Amino acid sequence: MNIRKQTLRAVLATVATAAVLTACDEDIVYSHYEHTHLTGWERNDTILFCIPSMSQPGRFDEALGVRINDTYPFTSISLIVEQRVYPGYRSRRDTIKCTLADENGIFRGPGVDLHQNTFQLGHIDLKRGDSLTVKVRHVMKRETLPGISDIGITLKATH
Secondary structure, eight states: OHHHHHHHHHHHHHHHHHHHHHOOOTTEEEEEEEEOOTTOEETTOOEEEEEOOOSSOEEEEEEEEEEEETTOOSSEEEEEEEEEEETTTEEEEEEEEEEOBOTTSOBOSSOSSEEEEEEEEEEEEEOTTOEEEEEEEEOOSSSEETTEEEEEEEEEEOO
16 A cells, blocks of 8 residues: 555656646746635636736737536536726626536546646737736536636737
8 A cells, every 4th residue: 555655646746847847838927726615616706817917018828727626516617707908998708618527427637636627718919018807707507516626817928
């Protein structure tokens, strides 16, 4: 049993080290995750991301991250993503369906106890000094969703 634990620790340490070494991406201008409540993500609990003013203008790829554990009871999740750019007050609202498991109920995304999934939201053009707020909430029939660990937003500069 000790050999199994040592092997598992060695594998996890190797994976963690590889993730840290490959995670440094100079084009990422914002990446942040917010935790959901341990008892479940309530439908009326909106997750808010406040992305500070851009130092450089440009076009950015937007991605939504969803981390789940094995207690999540469904194969997908439907989310409303609302965005507002300041100072122009441009806004966009999208409803997206994120598939989290295959047809056999096996969760997608890397991970053992926690599965990481990333979904592209599209592109956004921002000017120097623009800031962005992003609100995310679920629109599932169930009021409280267990198994959702974190929701995140990433902005990556395109070239």
